Amino acid sequence: MKEPAAIAAELQETFERIRVERMAGVPILNPALSVEATEFREWESWHAGVLVTPWFINVVLIAREQEAECPISGTKKLFHLPAGAFEFIRSDEKGLGGFWMCSLFSPALEFGDQETAMAVAEASLAAMMAEGEDGGEDDGDADMERIWRGELPQPEEAPEPLAEEGHERDDRGSGKAGADVSRRAFLTAGAARGDAT
Numbered sequence: 001m002k003e004p005a006a007i008a009a010e011l012q013e014t015f016e017r018i019r020v021e022r023m024a025g026v027p028i029l030n031p032a033l034s035v036e037a038t039e040f041r042e043w044e045s046w047h048a049g050v051l052v053t054p055w056f057i058n059v060v061l062i063a064r065e066q067e068a069e070c071p072i073s074g075t076k077k078l079f080h081l082p083a084g085a086f087e088f089i090r091s092d093e094k095g096l097g098g099f100w101m102c103s104l105f106s107p108a109l110e111f112g113d114q115e116t117a118m119a120v121a122e123a124s125l126a127a128m129m130a131e132g133e134d135g136g137e138d139d140g141d142a143d144m145e146r147i148w149r150g151e152l153p154q155p156e157e158a159p160e161p162l163a164e165e166g167h168e169r170d171d172r173g174s175g176k177a178g179a180d181v182s183r184r185a186f187l188t189a190g191a192a193r194g195d196a197t
Contacts, residue, residue, distance in 0.1 A: 004040035007047045007062055011037050014096045015053055028107040029054040033114055038122050043129065050121035052114070056106040057121050059128065061088060062099045070098060083128045 002010075016035045023029060033054040040049035040062075047062045061079065071077070075090040077100065088100035104124055111117040 004042060004047050008037040008040045008049060010096055011051055011060065014093050015051060019054065023055060030107065030109050030111060032112055033108060033117055036114065036118060038118065038125065050125050052117045052121050055108065057104045057108050057117060059102040059104060059125060060099055081128050082130055086128065
């Protein structure tokens, strides 16, 4: 089984190659952004993180073990995360294999620098994957409410990997992107939101 750090490195290497070989000269590229993945963590049977590229910012799920079924590229599937049900699309790349992606930004032209893009990526994943405490309103709901209002969650200490089924997260946030950026991210990714079961 590969470690999360190795998964992130392979993902970055694959999409850097795609940037050079397939995306050169494409007008939707944001020259302020580069290919970079957040720290990947184990969630249920998946490695979970966010990938930033000059043309998109996507949540990525990569199976920790070989999947029982291997859907074709383009297959859509709902994953029930703590913040709701999110639609992911299957992709396959040589050297990386199959993985699932949920779009946060495509294209990613709103961002003026890599630091802001990474902060928004991490804050978005944190809100989608946040776990609630027993009894009261959970932190994930609070973060989601702030994002719907056009605000980003405040930075947090690096979280520990989630191990419970149906949960996943990542953290750190920055308000530099502004209201339009955070709102659009969750209008896009939240299009398939529903109550997790």
